[in-house]
Amino acid sequence: MNTSRIDAFGEDVFRNSTYIDKLDLAFSQFFVRTPTGSLLAIATGMRADFPQLKTNLQGAGFDIASVASLIVPHFESDEMGALPDFMAHNAALVAYAHPICAHALSDIFSVKTKILKDETPVTINGEVVVPIHAKHVHQWDSLVVYVPRLKALFSSDIFMSYGPVDGEGGTLDNIVGSIDKSGYIPSLEHLASALKKIRKYDIESIFPMHGAPIRTHIPETIDGLIEHCETHRAVVAS
Ligand SMILES: [Fe+2]
Numbered sequence: 160m161n162t163s164r165i166d167a168f169g170e171d172v173f174r175n176s177t178y179i180d181k182l183d184l185a186f187s188q189f190f191v192r193t194p195t196g197s198l199l200a201i202a203t204g205m206r207a208d209f210p211q212l213k214t215n216l217q218g219a220g221f222d223i224a225s226v227a228s229l230i231v232p233h234f235e236s237d238e239m240g241a242l243p244d245f246m247a248h249n250a251a252l253v254a255y256a257h258p259i260c261a262h263a264l265s266d267i268f269s270v271k272t273k274i275l276k277d278e279t280p281v282t283i284n285g286e287v288v289v290p291i292h293a294k295h296v297h298q299w300d301s302l303v304v305y306v307p308r309l310k311a312l313f314s315s316d317i318f319m320s321y322g323p324v325d326g327e328g329g330t331l332d333n334i335v336g337s338i339d340k341s342g343y344i345p346s347l348e349h350l351a352s353a354l355k356k357i358r359k360y361d362i363e364s365i366f367p368m369h370g371a372p373i374r375t376h377i378p379e380t381i382d383g384l385i386e387h388c389e390t391h392r393a394v395v396a397s
């Protein structure tokens with residue numbers, strides 16, 4: 160059975176999530192209310208889940224047409240599958256992505272795209288965002304998004320954990336176990352590289368696409384994951 164819900168975190172962050180019982184895994188999409196009042200979406204969710212997403216947003220007081228911009232963290236169905244449905248409600252929608260992903264989105268969907276450069280801040284609908292490329296975590300074109308105003312990291316598949324979206328998010332053990340179980344982040348070398356870039360930002364909340372948000376012990380969790388990557392690599396290499 161699938162269950163769907165929308166949650167608010169503070170004034171300006173909204174999360175739509177679908178928990179799939181059979182997989183024990185949740186898929187989340189995020190909506191940031193920008194200083195201009197329009198919504199910046201991060202990930203679309205899959206097409207089959209779009210009608211419920213639209214209903215959930217309406218329940219929270221938002222029209223899907225107010226999604227003016229969309230960040231696609233990588234080219235995968237849960238991150239960009241429902242892009243045509245968002246475009247159908249707002250023809251002026253702009254999609255932001257890694258160059259490889261942006262070219263693919265533009266070619267396939269004829270959507271207006273803008274390229275996100277690594278750790279180069281960009282202002283989207285009045286909101287400053289810092290894209291951080293996370294190559295091969297797990298796709299070549301992966302990136303995560305830091306929003307300085309909110310001190311929030313929208314981490315896509317990094318810090319993923321199995322289970323529902325309630326509670327305080329994955330502990331280090333939980334995250335490591337989830338990475339091992341999923342097999343979706345096979346390159347610990349690339350994961351460590353991404354984490355070292357992420358580590359220097361002032362982060363109060365991590366919002367992963369899968370699992371609950373993390374709001375405590377963030378530096379320790381990042382350091383622990385880096386250590387896990389480096390230790391595990393050493394074991395594999397010896
Ligand atoms: Fe993914």
Ligand SMILES: [Fe+2]
Binds near residue numbers: 316369
């Ligand atoms: Fe994912």
